[in-house]
Amino acid sequence: MSGAMVADGLTVRYGRTTALDACSFAIPERTIVALVGPNGAGKSTLLHCATGLVRASDGTITVLGGPAGDPTLPQVGFVAQDAPLYLDFTAAELLTMGARLNRRFDLAFCRERLAGLAIPLDRRVGRLSGGQRAQVALCLALAKRPGLLLLDEPLAALDPLARREFLSALMDAVAAEPMTVIMSSHLVTDLERVCDHVMVLRAGRVSLLGRTDELVETHRMLIGPPQRRRPRIAGVERIVSASRAQRQIQLLVRTSGDVLHPEWDQHDVSLEDVVLAYLAECPVEPLLELEGAGA
Amino acid sequence: MTWLVWRQHRKQLFFALAALVVLGAFFVGTGRPMHARYERDGLPACLPRAERALVVLDVASQPDEPDPAPSVPKDVTKPADDTSRPDAAALADARCAQTARAFFNDYQNVVSVGLLLLILPMLAGMFWGAPLVAREIEHGTHRLVWTQGVSRLRWATTKFGLVSLAVLVITAIYAGMLTWWITPAIVTSGQRFDYVFFDIHGIVVFGYALFALALGICAGAVSGRLLTAMATTIVGFVGVRLLVMLAARGRYRPTEQRSLPDLFAGYGQMRNDLHGDWIVASHASAKGTELLTVHPADQFWTFQAIETAIFVALAVPLLAGAVYWVRRRVT
Numbered sequence: 001m002s003g004a005m006v007a008d009g010l011t012v013r014y015g016r017t018t019a020l021d022a023c024s025f026a027i028p029e030r031t032i033v034a035l036v037g038p039n040g041a042g043k044s045t046l047l048h049c050a051t052g053l054v055r056a057s058d059g060t061i062t063v064l065g066g067p068a069g070d071p072t073l074p075q076v077g078f079v080a081q082d083a084p085l086y087l088d089f090t091a092a093e094l095l096t097m098g099a100r101l102n103r104r105f106d107l108a109f110c111r112e113r114l115a116g117l118a119i120p121l122d123r124r125v126g127r128l129s130g131g132q133r134a135q136v137a138l139c140l141a142l143a144k145r146p147g148l149l150l151l152d153e154p155l156a157a158l159d160p161l162a163r164r165e166f167l168s169a170l171m172d173a174v175a176a177e178p179m180t181v182i183m184s185s186h187l188v189t190d191l192e193r194v195c196d197h198v199m200v201l202r203a204g205r206v207s208l209l210g211r212t213d214e215l216v217e218t219h220r221m222l223i224g225p226p227q228r229r230r231p232r233i234a235g236v237e238r239i240v241s242a243s244r245a246q247r248q249i250q251l252l253v254r255t256s257g258d259v260l261h262p263e264w265d266q267h268d269v270s271l272e273d274v275v276l277a278y279l280a281e282c283p284v285e286p287l288l289e290l291e292g293a294g295a
Numbered sequence: 296m297t298w299l300v301w302r303q304h305r306k307q308l309f310f311a312l313a314a315l316v317v318l319g320a321f322f323v324g325t326g327r328p329m330h331a332r333y334e335r336d337g338l339p340a341c342l343p344r345a346e347r348a349l350v351v352l353d354v355a356s357q358p359d360e361p362d363p364a365p366s367v368p369k370d371v372t373k374p375a376d377d378t379s380r381p382d383a384a385a386l387a388d389a390r391c392a393q394t395a396r397a398f399f400n401d402y403q404n405v406v407s408v409g410l411l412l413l414i415l416p417m418l419a420g421m422f423w424g425a426p427l428v429a430r431e432i433e434h435g436t437h438r439l440v441w442t443q444g445v446s447r448l449r450w451a452t453t454k455f456g457l458v459s460l461a462v463l464v465i466t467a468i469y470a471g472m473l474t475w476w477i478t479p480a481i482v483t484s485g486q487r488f489d490y491v492f493f494d495i496h497g498i499v500v501f502g503y504a505l506f507a508l509a510l511g512i513c514a515g516a517v518s519g520r521l522l523t524a525m526a527t528t529i530v531g532f533v534g535v536r537l538l539v540m541l542a543a544r545g546r547y548r549p550t551e552q553r554s555l556p557d558l559f560a561g562y563g564q565m566r567n568d569l570h571g572d573w574i575v576a577s578h579a580s581a582k583g584t585e586l587l588t589v590h591p592a593d594q595f596w597t598f599q600a601i602e603t604a605i606f607v608a609l610a611v612p613l614l615a616g617a618v619y620w621v622r623r624r625v626t
Contacts, residue, residue, distance in 0.1 A: 080438035
C-alpha cells in the first residue's frame with residue numbers, strides 16, 4: 001500500500017491501556033481528511049505516531065513513503081492540540097526558530113502570510129488572541145512546505161469566526177500547494193465544509209474511512225416496521241446502526257446497490273448521520289477498508 | 296539550535312550574572328577589609344613557614360625576652376626540625392600562629408556566611424536543570440520543538456551541552472571570587488578539610504554544580520513535572536552530598552600516623568593548628584606523646600580531585616539518562 005499515511009497493524013499501548021488497537025489503513029495523497037472520534041478514541045495518539053512523538057508498540061506506520069519520525073519529519077507539518085507555542089517569544093522569534101530548526105523553511109511566505117492576517121510580528125505570542133495564535137502555529141507548520149499536514153483539534157479552542165478564518169486560511173494554502181491534510185475533531189460538522197475524506201476512530205480502531213461523497217451516496221436511512229430478527233434487505237450490504245422509534249425502527253445502512261423493498265421508506269443521509277452511526281456502532285463489525293480512494 | 300537555547304535561557308543567564316554581581320559585591324565588601332588586615336598582620340609573609348611546623352611554642356608561656364634555654368628541662372626532646380632552627384625563628388612561628396588565631400577569631404562570623412554557599416550549586420539544578428525538559432512537557436511545547444526538523448537527540452545534546460557549559464563558566468567565576476575571598480580565613484583556620492571550607496571552594500564546586508544540573512535535567516526528563524523535578528533535585532543533591540561527605544570522603548586515601556612530643560610536660564609547646572592536617576583521631580600513647588591519625592594537609596588537592604571525580608562520574612550517566620529519556624519519551 002502507498003499513500004500519505006499508511007498503517008499496518010498499528011498498535012500503541014500506554015501501560016495497560018491500548019490507545020490504538022491494530023489499525024490498518026491507507027490515506028491517499030492529496031486528500032483532506034477529517035479524523036473524527038470521541039475523546040480518548042486515539043486521534044491524538046495516531047497523529048503523534050505519524051510525527052514520531054509516540055512510538056508504535058506493534059505494527060508499522062509510514063508517512064509519505066518513509067518511516068514516521070526523524071527521517072520524514074522535515075516533510076511533515078504538525079500543529080499539536082491547543083497549538084503550543086513559546087508564549088514569551090514574539091511571532092518573529094518563532095519564525096526565526098522555525099528557520100533555524102528546519103532545513104526547508106519559507107520565511108518570506110510566513111512574514112507575508114502573518115502580515116496579511118494583520119498579526120503583529122513584534123508582539124509576544126502570549127498576548128495574541130487564541131485565533132491569532134492558531135494562525136501563527138499553522139503558519140509555522142506550513143512554512144516547512146510539508147507534503148503532509150497534521151492538525152490536532154485545530155478548531156477546538158476557537159470561536160466560530162476564528163474557525164472560519166482558520167479554515168479559509170488553510171484552504172488557501174492547500175490550493176496554492178497541494179498536500180495531504182489530516183485534521184482531527186470530535187465533531188465532523190466542524191470540518192465537513194473542507195474535508196473530502198472522513199476517518200472515524202472509535203476505541204482505538206478505525207471504524208470508517210472513505211470519501212465523503214461516496215459515504216453519503218452509499219448510506220441510506222431506512223424506516224420500517226419492527227422486526228423479529230435481523231432484517232435481510234436486498235441491496236443492503238450492512239446495517240451500521242439501528243434504533244427504535246415508537247412503532248418503527250430506523251436503520252442506517254450501507255448499500256451495495258438500489259434498495260428495493262416495499263416495507264422500507266428510504267431517506268438520504270448527511271455526512272454527520274453517517275459519522276454518528278459509525279461512532280455509535282458496536283465494535284463487532286469488521287474494519288472497513290478504504291475503497292476507491294483515488295484523488 | 297544554538298540560537299534557540301540562547302533565546303530560551305538568556306533570562307536565566309542574566310539572572311545568574313546579576314546574582315554573581317551581588318555575590319561579588321558582597322565578597323569585595325567584606326573581603327577587602329579582611330585582606331587588608333591579613334596583609335597588615337604580616338600573615339602572607341609568615342604563614343608559609345609557620346604552617347609547616349607540627350608544633351609551635353606557646354607564646355603565652357614564653358618570657359618576653361627570647362631566652363628559653365635555661366628554662367628547658369633537659370629530658371624534653373624537641374621535635375627534630377625545632378632543634379635545627381634558631382629559637383628566634385621558632386618564636387616567630389609561634390607569634391605568627393597566635394596572630395593567625397586572633398585573625399580567624401575575628402572573621403569567623405563573616406565566614407559562617409559561607410555555610411549558605413553550600414547550597415548554591417543545588418540552585419543550578421533547581422532553576423537551570425529541572426525546568427529544562429519538564430517545563431517543555433508541562434507547557435506542551437515539546438510537541439512543537441520535537442516536531443521541527445531537528446532530531447530529539449540533537450535537541451537534547453545541544454541544549455544540555457550549552458547549558459552545562461554556561462553553568463561551568465558561571466561556576467568558574469563564582470569559585471574564583473569565592474576562593475579569593477575565603478583564602479585568608481582558610482589558611483588562618485588550619486581547617487581546610489572542614490566541610491565549611493572543603494565543600495565551598497576549590498574544584499569540588501564544579502563537580503557539585505554539574506551533578507546538581509544533571510540531576511535536575513534527568514528528574515525533569517523522567518517525571519515531566521517541574522515541581523517533582525525540583526523536589527528530586529533537593530532531596531537527591533542533599534542526600535548524595537551528605538552520603539559522600541560522611542561515608543566516603545574519609546576513605547579517599549589511607550590515613551597516616553603522626554606522633555607529637557608530649558605537649559604537657561611542663562614545657563610551653565602546643566600543637567600547631569595551622570598545619571592543616573585532617574585529624575581523624577587523637578590519643579596519648581604510653582610514652583606520653585600524642586598520637587594522631589591524620590589525612591596530611593598536602594593531600595588536600597588529591598581529596599578535592601577525587602571528590603570532584605565522583606560527582607562528575609555521577610553527573611555523566613544522569614545526563615546520558617536524560618538524553619535517553621528525551622529520545623524514547625512517549626508524550
